[in-house]
Amino acid sequence: MKMNILDALRANYRRYLLRGFVYLSVLVPLILSLVFLAIHEGDAARPHVPELKRIADEMPVYPDFEQMAADNVVLKSTKASLHRRYRTKAQFSDVRKFYDEQTAKAGWGQPGVPPPSIIVGEQHYVVYRRGSYEFGVYQENGLPNSYDIVVIWHG
Numbered sequence: 001m002k003m004n005i006l007d008a009l010r011a012n013y014r015r016y017l018l019r020g021f022v023y024l025s026v027l028v029p030l031i032l033s034l035v036f037l038a039i040h041e042g043d044a045a046r047p048h049v050p051e052l053k054r055i056a057d058e059m060p061v062y063p064d065f066e067q068m069a070a071d072n073v074v075l076k077s078t079k080a081s082l083h084r085r086y087r088t089k090a091q092f093s094d095v096r097k098f099y100d101e102q103t104a105k106a107g108w109g110q111p112g113v114p115p116p117s118i119i120v121g122e123q124h125y126v127v128y129r130r131g132s133y134e135f136g137v138y139q140e141n142g143l144p145n146s147y148d149i150v151v152i153w154h155g
Helices: 005-039 046-058 092-105
Strands: 072-076 079-087 125-130 133-139 146-154
Touching: 046 072, 046 079, 046 133, 046 146, 092 125, 092 133
Parallel strands: none
Antiparallel strands: 072 079, 079 146, 125 133, 133 146
16 A cells, blocks of 8 residues: 555644644744844944044045945944945055054054965055054955055954
């Protein structure tokens, strides 16, 4: 006698219902917990966003910079960052010289520069620190006319 799928379901429906209930009772709370964590991951860093915007607004912009996009804010549990993207035809050395002077006037620390990379060669970025904040100027490796100004809070 050949048993088809419907006969198998009818004979074992209680077992399948119980398994389904067990799987749902585990998966639903797990998914809800992960969604909650993803939504509230940056809550501790959120109060620092106005200070990031204030720092970015107070820092003079390189004279030839043209803003390409709206501010991008990234929130993590112990870090918040504000990114502004600009376009210019200026060389990185000129942009760095400008920001070395401006950050020194504003009381930021000495510039931190990266060591050369074997993979990408000379990296074009500079980072200045003051307390738990960091101000960075980054030139995109593949886009020589694209610069990011990034202000970061480290908690």
